[in-house]
Amino acid sequence: MSILVTENLKKYYGTGANEVRALDGVSMEVEDGEFVAIVGTSGSGKSTLLNMLGGLDIPTAGEVTIAGKKLSGMGDEKLTIFRRRRIGFVFQNYNLVPILNVYENIILPVSLDGGKPDELYLKKIISLLGLKERLTEMPGNLSGGQQQRVAIARALASKPALVLADEPTGNLDSKTSQDVIGLIKTSSRQFHQTVVMITHNEEIAQTADRIIRIEDGKIMESRWTV
Amino acid sequence: MRRSRRISSNNNRKAVWSLAVRSVKSSKMKDFFVILTIVLSVSLLMVMSLFYVGMNTETKRTVARMQHAIYYNLEEEQLTQMAKDERSQYVLSMKEGQAVEVDGNMVKPAAYGKEPLKNEGIEIDTVTPTKGKIPEKADEIMLSDAYCKLAGIKAAPGETVSFTWLDGTTENYRLSGIYHTGENQPLYTVLFSEAYAREGSQLKEVPWEGIVCFYGADEMTQPAFEELVYGFGDDCGIARKDMNINNFFLDALPGGDMAMQQMMLVICAGIGLLFVSVLVIYSVFYLSVVGRIRQFGQLRTIGMTKRQIRRMVRIEGLFLSALGIPIGLLVGGAVSYVIRPGGWDVVHTLIVAGIVTMADIITVLISVQKPAKKAASVSPVEAAKYSGYTGEEKKKKEPGSRTIKLARKITPTSLAVMSNARNKKKTVLTMISLGIGGILYMLAAFFVTSTSLEGYARQGEYKYGEFVIGYSYNVAETAKQGETQLQKEHPLDEKLIQEIEKTDGVKNIHTVQKLEVSWEAHGTQEEGDDNVRGFSKRRTEKLKDLKHTGDFIYEKMVEENGILFTRGGAWEEVYGWEFKPGDKVKLSWYDGEEEREKEFTIMGVIDAGDFDEEPGDTFTSFLIPEQTLKSMTKGLNLNADLIVETDQKKETQVGKELKNITKQYPYLSLGTLEEQRLIAKSQFTTLFSVMLGLSMFIIGFALLNLLNTLITNILTRSHEFAMLQSVGMTRRQLCKMLRMEGLILAAGNLAVSLVLGTAAGYAMIQIMNYFGVDYMHFVFPVWYFIGYAVFILLVPVLVTEYMVRKFQKQSLVDRLR
Numbered sequence A: 001m002s003i004l005v006t007e008n009l010k011k012y013y014g015t016g017a018n019e020v021r022a023l024d025g026v027s028m029e030v031e032d033g034e035f036v037a038i039v040g041t042s043g044s045g046k047s048t049l050l051n052m053l054g055g056l057d058i059p060t061a062g063e064v065t066i067a068g069k070k071l072s073g074m075g076d077e078k079l080t081i082f083r084r085r086r087i088g089f090v091f092q093n094y095n096l097v098p099i100l101n102v103y104e105n106i107i108l109p110v111s112l113d114g115g116k117p118d119e120l121y122l123k124k125i126i127s128l129l130g131l132k133e134r135l136t137e138m139p140g141n142l143s144g145g146q147q148q149r150v151a152i153a154r155a156l157a158s159k160p161a162l163v164l165a166d167e168p169t170g171n172l173d174s175k176t177s178q179d180v181i182g183l184i185k186t187s188s189r190q191f192h193q194t195v196v197m198i199t200h201n202e203e204i205a206q207t208a209d210r211i212i213r214i215e216d217g218k219i220m221e222s223r224w225t226v
Numbered sequence B: 001m002r003r004s005r006r007i008s009s010n011n012n013r014k015a016v017w018s019l020a021v022r023s024v025k026s027s028k029m030k031d032f033f034v035i036l037t038i039v040l041s042v043s044l045l046m047v048m049s050l051f052y053v054g055m056n057t058e059t060k061r062t063v064a065r066m067q068h069a070i071y072y073n074l075e076e077e078q079l080t081q082m083a084k085d086e087r088s089q090y091v092l093s094m095k096e097g098q099a100v101e102v103d104g105n106m107v108k109p110a111a112y113g114k115e116p117l118k119n120e121g122i123e124i125d126t127v128t129p130t131k132g133k134i135p136e137k138a139d140e141i142m143l144s145d146a147y148c149k150l151a152g153i154k155a156a157p158g159e160t161v162s163f164t165w166l167d168g169t170t171e172n173y174r175l176s177g178i179y180h181t182g183e184n185q186p187l188y189t190v191l192f193s194e195a196y197a198r199e200g201s202q203l204k205e206v207p208w209e210g211i212v213c214f215y216g217a218d219e220m221t222q223p224a225f226e227e228l229v230y231g232f233g234d235d236c237g238i239a240r241k242d243m244n245i246n247n248f249f250l251d252a253l254p255g256g257d258m259a260m261q262q263m264m265l266v267i268c269a270g271i272g273l274l275f276v277s278v279l280v281i282y283s284v285f286y287l288s289v290v291g292r293i294r295q296f297g298q299l300r301t302i303g304m305t306k307r308q309i310r311r312m313v314r315i316e317g318l319f320l321s322a323l324g325i326p327i328g329l330l331v332g333g334a335v336s337y338v339i340r341p342g343g344w345d346v347v348h349t350l351i352v353a354g355i356v357t358m359a360d361i362i363t364v365l366i367s368v369q370k371p372a373k374k375a376a377s378v379s380p381v382e383a384a385k386y387s388g389y390t391g392e393e394k395k396k397k398e399p400g401s402r403t404i405k406l407a408r409k410i411t412p413t414s415l416a417v418m419s420n421a422r423n424k425k426k427t428v429l430t431m432i433s434l435g436i437g438g439i440l441y442m443l444a445a446f447f448v449t450s451t452s453l454e455g456y457a458r459q460g461e462y463k464y465g466e467f468v469i470g471y472s473y474n475v476a477e478t479a480k481q482g483e484t485q486l487q488k489e490h491p492l493d494e495k496l497i498q499e500i501e502k503t504d505g506v507k508n509i510h511t512v513q514k515l516e517v518s519w520e521a522h523g524t525q526e527e528g529d530d531n532v533r534g535f536s537k538r539r540t541e542k543l544k545d546l547k548h549t550g551d552f553i554y555e556k557m558v559e560e561n562g563i564l565f566t567r568g569g570a571w572e573e574v575y576g577w578e579f580k581p582g583d584k585v586k587l588s589w590y591d592g593e594e595e596r597e598k599e600f601t602i603m604g605v606i607d608a609g610d611f612d613e614e615p616g617d618t619f620t621s622f623l624i625p626e627q628t629l630k631s632m633t634k635g636l637n638l639n640a641d642l643i644v645e646t647d648q649k650k651e652t653q654v655g656k657e658l659k660n661i662t663k664q665y666p667y668l669s670l671g672t673l674e675e676q677r678l679i680a681k682s683q684f685t686t687l688f689s690v691m692l693g694l695s696m697f698i699i700g701f702a703l704l705n706l707l708n709t710l711i712t713n714i715l716t717r718s719h720e721f722a723m724l725q726s727v728g729m730t731r732r733q734l735c736k737m738l739r740m741e742g743l744i745l746a747a748g749n750l751a752v753s754l755v756l757g758t759a760a761g762y763a764m765i766q767i768m769n770y771f772g773v774d775y776m777h778f779v780f781p782v783w784y785f786i787g788y789a790v791f792i793l794l795v796p797v798l799v800t801e802y803m804v805r806k807f808q809k810q811s812l813v814d815r816l817r
Helices: A046-054 A078-086 A100-111 A119-128 A144-157 A175-188 B013-024 B027-063 B078-086 B147-149 B193-197 B222-235 B246-250 B255-290 B292-299 B306-339 B346-376 B380-385 B412-421 B424-450 B452-457 B471-476 B481-490 B494-501 B535-547 B554-559 B626-632 B648-664 B672-713 B716-724 B731-770 B782-806 B811-814
Strands: A003-011 A019-029 A036-042 A060-065 A087-090 A162-166 A194-198 A209-214 A219-223 B069-074 B090-098 B100-101 B107-111 B129-132 B140-144 B159-164 B170-179 B187-192 B208-214 B243-244 B465-473 B508-511 B515-521 B525-534 B562-568 B585-588 B595-607 B621-624 B639-646 B668-672
Touching: A003 A046, A003 A100, A003 A194, A003 B140, A003 B306, A019 A046, A019 A194, A036 A046, A046 A060, A046 A162, A078 A087, A078 A100, A078 A162, A078 B672, A078 B731, A087 A144, A100 A144, A119 A144, A119 A175, A144 A175, A144 B668, A162 B494, A175 A194, A175 B129, A175 B535, B013 B306, B013 B424, B013 B585, B027 B255, B027 B306, B027 B412, B027 B465, B027 B672, B069 B222, B069 B716, B078 B090, B078 B208, B090 B193, B100 B159, B100 B471, B107 B193, B140 B782, B159 B672, B187 B595, B208 B222, B222 B243, B222 B246, B243 B246, B246 B554, B255 B292, B255 B306, B255 B346, B255 B424, B292 B306, B292 B346, B306 B346, B412 B424, B412 B716, B412 B731, B424 B672, B424 B782, B452 B672, B465 B471, B465 B481, B471 B481, B481 B515, B481 B585, B481 B639, B494 B508, B494 B639, B494 B648, B508 B525, B508 B626, B525 B626, B535 B639, B554 B562, B554 B621, B554 B626, B562 B585, B595 B626, B621 B626, B639 B648, B648 B668, B648 B672, B672 B716, B672 B782, B716 B811
Parallel strands: A036 A194, A036 A209, A087 A162, A162 A194, B107 B187, B140 B170, B525 B621, B562 B595
Antiparallel strands: A003 A019, A003 A060, A209 A219, B069 B208, B069 B243, B090 B107, B090 B208, B100 B107, B129 B170, B140 B187, B159 B170, B465 B639, B465 B668, B508 B639, B515 B525, B515 B585, B562 B621, B585 B595
16 A cells, blocks of 8 residues: 655745756655655755645645555645644754653644654664663753764654654764664664655665655656665 | 965955955845844934934033023122122123912013123123014013913013002003013913012012122033132122022033933933944844855855955845944934034044944854854854754653653744744843843833822822812911911801812812911021911821931920921021921011010921821921911911812813802902813923933834844745645645734733833832932823734734735746755
8 A cells, every 4th residue: 555645746936047946747656654765966966855744835736645545635734743743754954842851842743733642652762772761851962863863763753654864874973874774774674663864875875775866857767675 | 374374365455355245235135134233223322322412412502591690689880890890701680579479370470681890701691582672761671472361461562561569559561572482381470671680669669689690611521610609709798698600511510420320221221222232233144144054165166265254144144234334323413414414523423433333343243243243153064964953962861760751742933932942042132132122112101001190180289189279379378367367357267167168079178277487597598488377286286207307205395495407408498407306496477466475495396298188288497386377376376288188070160169269258369170181281281291202212123123033034044944845735724824923922022021011110110219309109191001012913914925925926946955
């Protein structure tokens, strides 16, 4: 069953001679539980695609459907609520809220939804990501790798249908990068979550189930890893 | 080492300058608010300083056209002697006749000499006609426009007007001109010509007065000037009581306490204002620096030194000052001119502008110093992950203590609280800086609400009732034996009191007994202008509770002809001496049958400011034991005033009834509280409008300050908001959070304004009361505060909505970058 479907997704900036086609007719499907890596050179449109998938940006044309729900029909408010319930984000620069401690950052999407976190489930994530001892720390006191683990925990906290990761290892050294990717992969397997990850690191891309290559806003290749 | 050889100071000044200028241009909203703050602080400082300087200039200009002293009871020879004296620069003769009551209004004849007896290059303002000309012929007069309106006289030169004076003479005059006065004056002057002063029935017998100005007086200190005026009077053979210094002129001279206090007040307010400016500019710059930490990191990476970064931020501040200060100077100058055109002076304005400019540049430099340091201290590595918040040091868990709470409640409201708490010092300072405006506003509001116009109107006898029935001024002044004659011939007896008591709405009648006396002491003689009242043995103890000197015992006073003086501290200025216990005073009075006189010994002096315990106290100079007073007047009914206390709801109706009663007795006059209220109102209208205008200015400042804080706070955190939105915070939740942040600041401001403003208001009223202003009572300005609160609370709500709408236009992705 496809959890994520895009149909002829386009994002153009500017008009006439200045027109830039950041995405130019991307159609793709991601199956439930799949771990997909999107690769491409700088400016190929991979970040734009991820933003479209997460409803952070609005496409010029085309449609994104997540878990059977079309994003285009939703208003701003509805889209935000859909995002915090069904999509988890992991950003390159972590985007943790500086005034909240680690635990508060992790449960933020759930709290904003007015809900209570599933303690047992959270415990598992926290323990898996090795954050048990850091829960009352402030993000500013953590290393990059630790911050990214918090971001991953946050992305998983609301049991989303889809986790979107934008260069999650972009700011990390190679050892930490391997650890973080390992954690994303393990947690997504364990909690049966679909992951779409952007990276320009071929080695990291190889850890995914499938690699989609983008160039000039178009999908050039989509292949299963061995 | 020579400066030019430092690496950091190789030829890069231009680069730093251009970076700073570009940086300024790139964040227009921040600039707008910094410039606005500078404009506000500069213009407020300008207005405040120029208001003060202008006030002095205006006073100096006014007093430059005013007399320095007036001498009374003069012969023409004395005037001539004054003119001949080389100390005098200007001498003008004048006469003032006896006032008369005309249809309830006091009217007084007066005249100036046609030309000054001496005028060596000075112009004195006397009365300037707004229509027509100054009277020249004996039958010409000039009236005030307000009196013409009151008396139904056509205010046009050429009109014929008739007056019946105190001696019963009725004369017709021709209006030669009209001059201007405000309405509801306690006394109106009818201005005659010099010809009338010499020949006219009302002035020819009256002694002359001399209006005098002295050489070099405006360069003198207050004590030197006083010495000059009294010395000059002595040399011309004038009694001390007949010398009257122009206090307005005296106060304008250096050496007075008032000037010093005013200056201190202005300086304190100025420093307060600069402090607020520092806080606002500091917070704007701090937020702006924090928002650009990464940029500074980049600049450091590519080789900018710490010193250069600091300089760049400082230049940004100075660049914005260069834009803000001139605007502020222009606005402040213009407002000052409009407020006080009479005090405008180019040189003063330039000096003030120079000082204000310096003060504000220093303010800006102090404000940006810390942000600049912060910017310079960023290391390139830190910059990349800088979040502006590193968290507070967590207290180490003590053994056995409870574990730290894992998660606080997270809602938009609690996030707002956390956000304000992230920099407690800054939040508190912001609240205080907002609160200072609030405190000033509350002070103005307290002044307005706590000044009781009713209280002001009720000074003196009206404290005890709404109507005062007494002997007619005209009749008493013309009776040979004055008021005492009326007390004998037409006593305010039980019959009259009962008649008044019958009136519906009359609650009580207070009688005031007094005896008109002349006195002689310390070589000074006063004819019949003072009153003696009796006091009971029972009152003796109460009198001792008041501020007094001398140890008086009732019985001893009866035996040894003792008397109490009740104007302690008030006569020094008039007579140049004060009564002290043990002094002798000779009183003369009419006992109903004959003139009598007797010497008394002052046994106690009661402070004038304290003496207002019973009806009649405020116009009494001496108190005598009742027993003594009875023996002095052979049982004469000494009722002189009946103070009628009424049911307030029926005041108007009672007024009509009392008017009808007093009409039957031509020797009675009726004074009403309503007249006093009108006088109070006309005296306070201007003061209140100035206070309210000032309040509006202060509210404006507080509002802009809040607006500024809120907007910059939102602007510099757009990345943080995008972050929250990306993980699921809805627009509504974001709005709620920001609104709460603003409301917390506003609430802090209101709390500061309420608590400190009320304390300041209370202190102000206590101080005013201490100085004898007893018509001010602590009244909390409920409506003013509610109005202020509504404004201050509404601003965050509107600003947040507007700002969120504005930045929502930019896509979340852009804001996340």
